[in-house]
Amino acid sequence: MKHNGLSFQNIITSEDVRSYKPRPEMFQRALMEHGLNPAEVLHVGDSLISDVSGAQQAGIKVAWINRNHKPLPSNCSPDYIVKSLEELLPILA
Template sequence: MVRGLLLDFYGTVVEDDDAVVAAIAARVAADATTPVTPEAVAAAWMREFATVAEGPPFRLLRDSAPESLGRVMAEVGCPGDPVALYAAHHATWGLPPLRPGTRKFLTGLRLPVCVLSDADRADLAAVVAHHGLAFTAVVTSEDVGAYKPDGAMFRRALAALGLAADEVLHVGDSLRTDVAGAHEAGIRAVWVNRHGMPAPAGAPVTHEITDLTGLTTLIH
């Protein structure tokens, strides 16, 4: 029986920043002195971000993102200020739209919900307020001092709802941070497959949906 939900936020409740990241990567690739594709820049940025943010020591997203971007820019010989480039990213992505089906699903939901996000607390709060959303609890990496898939994130969310691991579903769009992280914490994982990609062999996906409305049959 499902008695509560843990929800990833960006890419699950609201749209993710895929298009903005792609635009920054394209600009870096175009200005680089070393031949490189935008896709390679984006992948390198995500790898560097994980290294910088997850530490030790733990770093906030707002600090880790421009620093990791700067490392990639230096590696490929791209001039410019990574802080300014990331600021433009944040200005564009600061208030992302809701994903399809989000408001319809949340409006009819009668279960307690804890948002579990790697975003910085103030940024997440601004988006929640902008869309007029309300949740039982919100847990961010800034609160815990760790990023998903760290088990401390999932334990804090369970404690916030007062529920056990086998009483909830965790819903998110990342196979590494959401699905694998939930599985390691003993929580059933629902993968939000936004792009219709096949799940890798062995991925611990309990259920697969394209948006939150797909949860309706799973929780009743």
């Protein structure tokens, strides 16, 4: 985060909840700590297993960032597929 000049008020890691993606505990903890329900959240990630599967297990919609044009396996169904973060803007509007 320092390298990219990023700063966040809250960060929840897998180590904090002693559970690793794709298990839903990290996502559930984030929802609880921020008083949100899954319908209010969009998780964005580039891993079909860790990000898409994990967030969906917690009832959260997911935008899969597919920068390398990987084929989508038939057993996976992200809510959105984008090639870049810029493509998220219309989804969030």
